[in-house]
Amino acid sequence: GAGVSQSPSNKVTEKGKDVELRCDPISGHTALYWYRQSLGQGLEFLIYFQGNSAPDKSGLPSDRFSAERTGGSVSTLTIQRTQQEDSAVYLCASSFQRGAWETQYFGPGTRLLVL
Amino acid sequence: DQQVKQNSPSLSVQEGRISILNCDYTNSMFDYFLWYKKYPAEGPTFLISISSIKDKNEDGRFTVFLNKSAKHLSLHIVPSQPGDSAVYFCAAENQGGKLIFGQGTELSVKP
Numbered sequence: 001g002a003g004v005s006q007s008p009s010n011k012v013t014e015k016g017k018d019v020e021l022r023c024d025p026i027s028g029h030t031a032l033y034w035y036r037q038s039l040g041q042g043l044e045f046l047i048y049f050q051g052n053s054a055p056d057k058s059g060l061p062s063d064r065f066s067a068e069r070t071g072g073s074v075s076t077l078t079i080q081r082t083q084q085e086d087s088a089v090y091l092c093a094s095s096f097q098r099g100a101w102e103t104q105y106f107g108p109g110t111r112l113l114v115l
Numbered sequence: 116d117q118q119v120k121q122n123s124p125s126l127s128v129q130e131g132r133i134s135i136l137n138c139d140y141t142n143s144m145f146d147y148f149l150w151y152k153k154y155p156a157e158g159p160t161f162l163i164s165i166s167s168i169k170d171k172n173e174d175g176r177f178t179v180f181l182n183k184s185a186k187h188l189s190l191h192i193v194p195s196q197p198g199d200s201a202v203y204f205c206a207a208e209n210q211g212g213k214l215i216f217g218q219g220t221e222l223s224v225k226p
Contacts, residue, residue, distance in 0.1 A: 006158075033214070035214075035216075041218065042119075042204065042216040042217055042218040043204065043214075043216040044216075045213055045214065048212070048213065050212075056213070059213075091158055091159070093158075101164075102208075102212060103149065103161050104214060105161060106151070106158035106159045106160070106161075107158050108157055109157075111156075
């Protein structure tokens with residue numbers, strides 16, 4: 001079946017501009033996660049959604065970052081007034097449900113470069 | 116504070132030999148551990164997992180060992196193949212479902 005998809009695959013933007021990154025989770029998965037991987041770093045948790053529950057935003061690095069999930073499916077991560085340190089690969093993952101022992105499956109990522 | 120650590124940034128192994136990738140964690144509340152494999156320009160691919168009630172899980176050429184008292188887990192690949200060359204990430208999941216990743220180990224399997 002179809003895996004997690006993300007768009008765009010690459011994004012180059014100028015400092016100060018806003019960007020939107022999109023994630024389509026695996027059909028039937030109720031939990032959705034955003035991570036990012038900066039150059040030479042491991043994966044850093046950003047935010048996750050579970051059904052209609054309030055999202056866990058504890059990993060968002062600043063108030064310039066926000067995310068929403070419409071209809072319990074597609075999610076959009078928005079970065080406002082981008083900075084050069086926002087350059088990274090942004091990865092989306094989904095799992096059948098939130099909680100322990102649930103495997104998360106990742107999309108291919110969006111490579112963001114802020115000039 | 117790095118809760119999950121992979122202290123070897125790289126590992127080189129001869130084809131056919133065993134690859135052993137190591138991971139240490141600090142939080143005893145972690146109860147599920149996963150290994151992901153990542154090729155350049157792709158997202159991480161789930162490889163194998165282990166829950167805290169086990170000390171070993173095997174899937175084909177891949178075996179994960181968990182030593183809870185030492186807060187240590189390892190991934191064994193045997194025999195190693197050139198196609199196994201990738202970056203391997205160890206991750207720990209707490210009861211809230213959040214994954215905490217290590218920095219990754221780049222495995223190179225030479226023919």
